[in-house]
Amino acid sequence: MDFGSADSWGAAIYFWIIPLVLGDAIFPLVPSEMVVITGGALSADGRANIFLVLLLAAVASWIGDMVVFQLFRRRLSHSLDRWRWGRRVHRGIREAIARAGRTTTYGTIIGARFIPGGRLATSAAAGIASVSVRGFSLCAGLGAILWACWLGGLGYFTGSATRLPFWASSLIGVALGLLVGAAVGIIATRRRGNRSRVDEPPA
Template sequence: MASWITQIITDLGYVGIALLMLLEAVFPPIPSELIVPFAGFAAGEGTLNVFGVILAATLGSLIGMLPWYFVGRLFGLERVKWLADRIGRWFAFNADEIDYAARIFARWGKPIVLVGRLFPILRTLISVPAGLAKMNFLAFALFSAIGMLIWNSVLVGAGYLLHEHYHLVESWLDPLTWVVLIAVVGLYVFRLFTWRPNRASQKI
């Protein structure tokens, strides 16, 4: 599994990294923690530039969060919650979690857009209340980019440093990757089958 991810990143380069991160931003169950360190490995091999990898990952994440921001900005809270209770099953969240993200944004304001990028699921959901609050787009993009730049730098750096000791970690890295992937997929499947709408009966 580890070699497969690394091969894709090596074959597609920066475009592949950006596309993977875009997918991660649009589809929350895919964790960046499973993608970006392998881009760091590729940089460690010398096939990619480490700063280019960080920028590609950040750009992909930045583009991927735009649909969520504009959904919130264009549709409004009640319509977004209605949509969450119609199609949210496939994204592993419902209207209650939209409410939760909105409360977090209301309490902490713009800085949570930056900090929220460091946490799975929240890094996607926090874009919606930012759009609902009609947060200035340039400010939203800047705060998001800073948060994602920090997180991606940490993950790329970890992969880059581990590459120097790859012979020591190779034996357990691939099984560990499978464990993480199975855990993520298992959690997603669990959410898929236990998911319940909270406001499906409400009209917009």
């Protein structure tokens, strides 16, 4: 694969979206945002279908959130401790929850995915708090759609506005996304103490 060729990326972007967005549910360092933004930039260049990019990103995001949610809801997280890599993942999840706070509001389930590490922390915390499966599923689905539209639209906008090579438009989109995510994270941190809970009490 020629990484500098738009034709090569246009043919492969659909196969990159699903594993990277799924992996981001457990490993926040996986560059899922970059691949979705790149899909949007390629769509602006006529190398990909923006609707298919958004659909794949939203579905993969929802599935990843549900996997993490069910893992912690069913108290299966202890199985991670059987392996060294699992203990590292489990420790990272606990640290993400500690940073993001153990809020389980429906609004946070939808919006926390826009904050670095927030998607993992919120899904795990909602599972620990035994939020209803239906409520979490609906909120995670809505959040996944908004997240996919935001990132894919960001890539499409930068690609259309700059008319630069797709990789340059992708980098600009990633930079803008990081700035917005950082701003949202700062606002959420300052308002963390003032939040309403969901109907289900913690188990």
